[in-house]
Amino acid sequence: MPNSDSLAHAHRVNDVVRGGMLYITSDAVAHSWARCIKEHGLDPSEPRRPPVLGSTDLPTRLRRMSAVIDCARYEMTTLYQQLGDPELAVVLTDTDGVILHMVTSQEFERLAQPLGLEVGAVWSEAEVGTNGMGTCVVEAGPVVVQQADHFLSQYTGLTCSAVPIYDPAGQMTAVLDVSSRSVQPQKHLLLLLGMTARMIENRLIDMRFREAHPIHFHSRPEFVYTLHEGKLVVDDSGRILAANRSALMQLEMSHGQLRGAKLEQIFQTTLDDMLERSHRAAFHPIVTYRAHAANRFFAVARLPAGEENGGPPKLAIPTRPRLVPPPSSAALVPAARMNRLPAGPGLPAATFGDPRLVAHLATARRVIAGGTPLLLRAETGAGKEVFARAVHVAGNRSDGPFVAINCASLPDTLIEAELFGYRAGAFTGAEKGGRRGKIMQSDGGTLFLDEIGDMPLPLQARLLRVLDERMVTPLGTDETRPVDFQLISASHRNLADMVAEGTFREDLYYRLAGIELQLPPLRERTDRAEIIRNLLVAEGRSDAAVTTAAWDLLLRHPWPGNLRQLHHVLRSAVALAAGAPLGLEHFPSLGVPTAQPPASPVAPAPEAPVLPPQLAKERQSLVNLLEAQRWNVSHVAKSLGVSRNTLYRRMHKLLIPVTHSG
Ligand SMILES: Nc1ncnc2c1ncn2[C@@H]1O[C@H](COP(=O)(O)OP(=O)(O)OP(=O)(O)O)[C@@H](O)[C@H]1O
Numbered sequence: 001m002p003n004s005d006s007l008a009h010a011h012r013v014n015d016v017v018r019g020g021m022l023y024i025t026s027d028a029v030a031h032s033w034a035r036c037i038k039e040h041g042l043d044p045s046e047p048r049r050p051p052v053l054g055s056t057d058l059p060t061r062l063r064r065m066s067a068v069i070d071c072a073r074y075e076m077t078t079l080y081q082q083l084g085d086p087e088l089a090v091v092l093t094d095t096d097g098v099i100l101h102m103v104t105s106q107e108f109e110r111l112a113q114p115l116g117l118e119v120g121a122v123w124s125e126a127e128v129g130t131n132g133m134g135t136c137v138v139e140a141g142p143v144v145v146q147q148a149d150h151f152l153s154q155y156t157g158l159t160c161s162a163v164p165i166y167d168p169a170g171q172m173t174a175v176l177d178v179s180s181r182s183v184q185p186q187k188h189l190l191l192l193l194g195m196t197a198r199m200i201e202n203r204l205i206d207m208r209f210r211e212a213h214p215i216h217f218h219s220r221p222e223f224v225y226t227l228h229e230g231k232l233v234v235d236d237s238g239r240i241l242a243a244n245r246s247a248l249m250q251l252e253m254s255h256g257q258l259r260g261a262k263l264e265q266i267f268q269t270t271l272d273d274m275l276e277r278s279h280r281a282a283f284h285p286i287v288t289y290r291a292h293a294a295n296r297f298f299a300v301a302r303l304p305a306g307e308e309n310g311g312p313p314k315l316a317i318p319t320r321p322r323l324v325p326p327p328s329s330a331a332l333v334p335a336a337r338m339n340r341l342p343a344g345p346g347l348p349a350a351t352f353g354d355p356r357l358v359a360h361l362a363t364a365r366r367v368i369a370g371g372t373p374l375l376l377r378a379e380t381g382a383g384k385e386v387f388a389r390a391v392h393v394a395g396n397r398s399d400g401p402f403v404a405i406n407c408a409s410l411p412d413t414l415i416e417a418e419l420f421g422y423r424a425g426a427f428t429g430a431e432k433g434g435r436r437g438k439i440m441q442s443d444g445g446t447l448f449l450d451e452i453g454d455m456p457l458p459l460q461a462r463l464l465r466v467l468d469e470r471m472v473t474p475l476g477t478d479e480t481r482p483v484d485f486q487l488i489s490a491s492h493r494n495l496a497d498m499v500a501e502g503t504f505r506e507d508l509y510y511r512l513a514g515i516e517l518q519l520p521p522l523r524e525r526t527d528r529a530e531i532i533r534n535l536l537v538a539e540g541r542s543d544a545a546v547t548t549a550a551w552d553l554l555l556r557h558p559w560p561g562n563l564r565q566l567h568h569v570l571r572s573a574v575a576l577a578a579g580a581p582l583g584l585e586h587f588p589s590l591g592v593p594t595a596q597p598p599a600s601p602v603a604p605a606p607e608a609p610v611l612p613p614q615l616a617k618e619r620q621s622l623v624n625l626l627e628a629q630r631w632n633v634s635h636v637a638k639s640l641g642v643s644r645n646t647l648y649r650r651m652h653k654l655l656i657p658v659t660h661s662g
Pocket of ligand 1: 387
């Protein structure tokens with residue numbers, strides 16, 4: 001029997017549908033109520049539960065939508081964490097209203113399950129009347145269905161806010177919803193949901209067009225690489241394959257108009273030109289103009305994700321606006337302090353002249369001001385710890401300690417003791433007086449966990465607890481101690497891949513990667529000359545003369561071991577040279593001949609054809625580069641940040657025969 005509240009709700013619904021719009025705030029809800037009665041024949045006081053798809057239908061549907069679910073999963077978890085309320089669920093449905101994925105707490109799941117909030121449940125309007133997910137599908141726009149806006153009285157305890165998600169072809173593909181018991185206005189939430197939907201859409205584009213060149217652009221340079229950027233993906237010939245919503249808005253074009261157009265029909269430039277200029281600008285936005293118009297845009301063209309290795313500044317979570325407070329003027333650190341780290345005993349002054357690193361330092365500084373954990377990814381020896389120290393020094397905990405621990409260099413059993421500490425006699429071999437762990441030592445400062453990917457799984461669980469509770473329990477004790485530290489962790493491994501393989505805890509990954517920054521390897525840094533000079537100063541040879549050939553070699557070497565290798569090589573060269581100018585013969589480990597150079601295994605450089613001076617110069621520098629890399633086109637293409645095809649095209653234009661390439 002329906003109770004009196006439910007009957008009152010039913011009267012209200014019927015009144016509105018019959019013509020009185022007295023109680024209603026939103027047209028979307030009123031129209032939906034009318035549909036529920038007139039098209040679906042529903043009764044507001046009738047108790048209904050959404051049907052749940054069975055074991056054959058659901059897996060098929062999940063498989064079909066797996067790309068969308070994969071792209072949404074991370075963003076949904078992040079949104080859930082940002083909202084910080086265990087009494088809500090973040091829900092993804094397809095366009096039939098079928099729940100595909102849900103992020104919530106166990107408590108809320110228990111509460112919501114009897115109402116039908118579970119994976120596989122069908123929340124279409126036809127099944128359960130007006131509701132966030134089903135009504136959003138029909139409206140194809142953001143909707144809020146707050147409590148008594150629901151058609152069926154049994155759902156009037158719920159508040160649902162939902163936004164559509166579009167696929168790269170511009171078709172609605174899913175709905176993102178937050179369901180709770182909130183009685184608060186939902187405007188702010190709707191905004192966050194909209195941003196999350198855009199993030200998911202951008203990820204979908206990235207995933208589906210891994211083989212295409214992404215073009216990031218905006219009319220304001222500071223918005224490039226953010227959620228607000230326009231994004232186009234183009235094939236090797238510069239033909240547009242897809243665009244995000246911001247691109248459509250900024251260019252005032254539809255999907256239909258953009259798809260298939262060439263880049264030069266949109267901007268006053270070609271793909272090759274944009275790629276080359278982007279690379280020269282170290283992937284910072286370059287100026288370009290709208291074709292046949294004067295509007296100025298800032299753009300970056302990049303290699304396809306499939307071809308890119310390290311490459312341009314890549315925030316692993318590139319465009320999510322973190323809930324980080326904007327830097328107040330008091331919090332701003334003078335540039336000199338930001339970008340330099342003074343030399344210590346035996347340590348070089350850290351150099352951060354590469355624009356990508358400068359930008360990363362600024363981002364990191366802002367992020368840690370809000371206490372967000374920072375995860376660094378870089379090749380071995382690329383300067384993760386030095387970078388972390390620089391972030392610490394520039395932060396508001398710089399008066400506290402910087403405590404580093406390398407998880408790869410300690411046996412599993414010792415990491416635990418090192419991290420958490422132990423009381424006297426906690427285990428055989430323990431120090432007599434017990435030991436304060438690294439976590440406690442970092443209290444008030446920064447804890448740097450290097451090679452976190454090597455942390456054994458059981459310890460990952462303990463670390464997660466510390467991060468959640470901000471309490472440490474030393475081994476052999478029951479007492480917990482509060483601790484307060486900024487966490488910076490680093491790895492040369494891709495933790496997201498490790499999560500997928502099951503070797504790294506997903507929940508810990510999300511806790512560590514408040515923001516993830518990819519530091520460039522040495523061979524891609526534009527400040528190599530400055531680094532070399534500073535390392536020579538650190539080796540006590542600020543006056544060292546270096547021959548042009550040696551200098552050239554140092555600048556061109558690919559440095560697989562990055563800054564650490566460079567430092568070692570310079571140290572031995574200084575020792576070998578014993579005060580003489582550094583020449584090629586002092587760098588034997590780089591494969592440099594000490595006596596007569598052996599006969600070149602490749603053909604000599606081609607005769608230069610007659611070309612205008614500018615082209616001839618361009619040709620000569622490309623030939624030099626090819627020579628230096630023994631005509632390995634892939635290596636040269638990579639070092640220039642262009643695709644092999646682009647390089648071949650350029651060689652063709654400059655009349656460089658490709659017969660040399662192996
Ligand atoms: N920004 C920098 N300026 C000058 N030298 C640097 C810089 N970064 C790193 N180095 C040099 O490279 C060495 C290795 O740096 P660091 O230990 O930070 O690398 P890492 O990436 O943490 O290494 P690993 O992957 O082995 O943990 C430093 O000791 C220093 O000699």
